[in-house]
Amino acid sequence: MHSTTSTSFTHPSPVEDQYTISVGKFVFLCFITAGLYQLWWSYKAWRFFKQKQELAITPALRALFGLFFLWPLFSRIKDFSKKEGYKPRFNPFLLFIGSLFFELFSALPEPYFILSFLSIFFFIPPFEALNYAKLQCNEFVTIEQESFNTRQIVLIVIGSILWLSVILEMFM
Numbered sequence: 001m002h003s004t005t006s007t008s009f010t011h012p013s014p015v016e017d018q019y020t021i022s023v024g025k026f027v028f029l030c031f032i033t034a035g036l037y038q039l040w041w042s043y044k045a046w047r048f049f050k051q052k053q054e055l056a057i058t059p060a061l062r063a064l065f066g067l068f069f070l071w072p073l074f075s076r077i078k079d080f081s082k083k084e085g086y087k088p089r090f091n092p093f094l095l096f097i098g099s100l101f102f103e104l105f106s107a108l109p110e111p112y113f114i115l116s117f118l119s120i121f122f123f124i125p126p127f128e129a130l131n132y133a134k135l136q137c138n139e140f141v142t143i144e145q146e147s148f149n150t151r152q153i154v155l156i157v158i159g160s161i162l163w164l165s166v167i168l169e170m171f172m
Contacts, residue, residue, distance in 0.1 A: 015051045015140035020131040023124060025145075029152060030120040032159035035106075038123055039063050042073060045130060049076055052139070071096035074126045081129035084136040090125035098122040110170055 021029075029037040046059035046069070062069040074092035081088050099122035106116035134142045148156065 013140040014054065015048065018048065018134045018140060018142045019145050019149075020134060020142060021145050023128060025148065025152075026127055027120055027124070029155060030123070031117055032163065033155050034159065034162065035103075035117065035119070037155065038120065039066070041123070041127065042066055042070065045073055045077065045126075048130075048134075049073075049080075052080075067100070070099065077126040077130045077133075081133040084133035086129050086132045086136070088125065088129045090129070092126070095122045095125060 026037070026041070030041075040063075043059050043063035046057065046062045049055060050057050050059055062073070066073075071092055074090075074095050078088045078090065078092055099119045102116055102119035102122070104116070105118075106113050108115070134140075135144070
């Protein structure tokens with residue numbers, strides 16, 4: 001079941017319909033996909049700003065090269081959420097540094113590489129701020145997903161299989 005927040009438009013919005021999920025679902029999807037969902041979320045956030053602000057950027061490249069573009073993304077989210085009445089209490093630079101620091105743990109041997117998953121928690125403040133701002137903004141349609149969609153279920157199945165193989169490999 002989807003609940004929808006929408007408004008009447010005097011002209012078509014350049015922003016496609018936006019979908020939001022809960023923080024719990026976000027953390028779960030990031031973990032089950034071994035961090036790939038963070039990459040997807042970054043891509044979708046950059047795509048949103050490209051459409052909303054009519055930026056001449058390539059969202060996929062900005063997501064892939066997050067080392068260079070994560071701090072500007074977090075800053076852009078903070079600015080947008082402030083305009084929509086959110087009171088963000090995060091420092092984009094510190095979240096970027098924290099995320100980068102924990103991502104470095106992915107180079108460690110088993111089982112220490114698991115510490116890299118703590119980088120997920122540095123995405124939560126901007127994730128919450130962007131969700132809030134999207135729900136408050138009346139320039140486009142925002143849909144709150146109450147359940148996982150088909151693509152997310154496929155990711156969960158694939159991620160579960162990969163995690164199972166990692167766990168089995170650790171014990172063999």
